Amino acid sequence: ExxxxxxxxxxxxxxxxxxxSCKGSxxxxxxxxxxxxxxxxxxxxxxxxxxxxxxxDTRYSPSFQGQVTISADKSISTAxxxxxxxxxxxxxxxxxxxxxxxxxxxxxDYWGQGTLVTVSS
Amino acid sequence: xxxxxxxxxxxxxxxQSITISCTGxxxxxxxxxxxxxxxxxxxxxxxxxxYDVSNRPSGVSNRFSGSKSGNTASLTISGLQAEDEAxxxxxxxxxxxxxxxxxxxxxxxxx
Numbered sequence: 148e149x150x151x152x153x154x155x156x157x158x159x160x161x162x163x164x165x166x167x168s169c170k171g172s173x174x175x176x177x178x179x180x181x182x183x184x185x186x187x188x189x190x191x192x193x194x195x196x197x198x199x200x201x202x203x204d205t206r207y208s209p210s211f212q213g214q215v216t217i218s219a220d221k222s223i224s225t226a227x228x229x230x231x232x233x234x235x236x237x238x239x240x241x242x243x244x245x246x247x248x249x250x251x252x253x254x255x256d257y258w259g260q261g262t263l264v265t266v267s268s
Numbered sequence: 269x270x271x272x273x274x275x276x277x278x279x280x281x282x283x284q285s286i287t288i289s290c291t292g293x294x295x296x297x298x299x300x301x302x303x304x305x306x307x308x309x310x311x312x313x314x315x316x317x318x319y320d321v322s323n324r325p326s327g328v329s330n331r332f333s334g335s336k337s338g339n340t341a342s343l344t345i346s347g348l349q350a351e352d353e354a355x356x357x358x359x360x361x362x363x364x365x366x367x368x369x370x371x372x373x374x375x376x377x378x379x
Contacts, residue, residue, distance in 0.1 A: 182367075191370055191373045192370040192373070194359075194367060194369070194370065197367060206367060208365075208366045208367070209365055209366060210366075247316070247319060251367055252302040252319075252320070252361050253304065253359055253361035253362070253367050253368030253369075254302065254304040254316065254320065254359070254361075254368075255316060256316050256319070256325060258313040258314055259313065260313055261313055
């Protein structure tokens with residue numbers, strides 16, 4: 148069974164750094180792109196970026212380029228999303244997602260349970 | 269403002285059919301057969317319901333179907349059931365530097 152299990156909720160202050168994780172299991176982690184999707188409170192979905200754990204090829208949405216860093220450690224089948232300096236506007240639910248196929252088509256077939264990040268002074 | 273345009277809400281009675289539209293441009297919906305639909309129940313992660321315009325993943329009810337005409341894609345749910353009440357999001361591959369664009373979401377109410 149394919150599973151994406153994310154790290155737990157975080158409460159941080161503005162300016163702090165953060166790294167959240169997503170562990171894949173039940174499939175070949177290095178053979179599928181893993182992405183991140185943001186959902187701000189009461190809002191819709193936004194694609195942030197994606198990484199291919201096999202060779203660490205990483206793509207970012209222009210809206211998130213330079214704001215976050217996506218990485219992966221294939222030895223432990225885990226992808227990461229990190230911030231160097233959080234802002235209150237980063238408060239959101241973050242989902243890791245598995246891309247459905249090797250060719251990028253923008254379709255995500257498995258979703259993690261979500262990690263709620265709250266940034267407040 | 270979302271890249272793809274969906275109605276904010278739709279409603280229907282049990283047993284009826286409803287259709288949710290998703291309008292984009294020739295750079296996304298109209299240019300590629302890579303439209304997906306996701307269902308999200310409150311407090312839950314989204315679930316893929318349709319991919320590549322009209323394909324259902326294994327386990328998704330055949331009451332859900334997708335189609336596309338020009339720059340507009342549609343999700344049809346037939347035989348509405350109470351459990352279908354949820355938010356629905358469309359997404360499309362895009363030729364811009366953004367891999368995928370989402371619609372703003374449609375809240376489906378089963379009356």
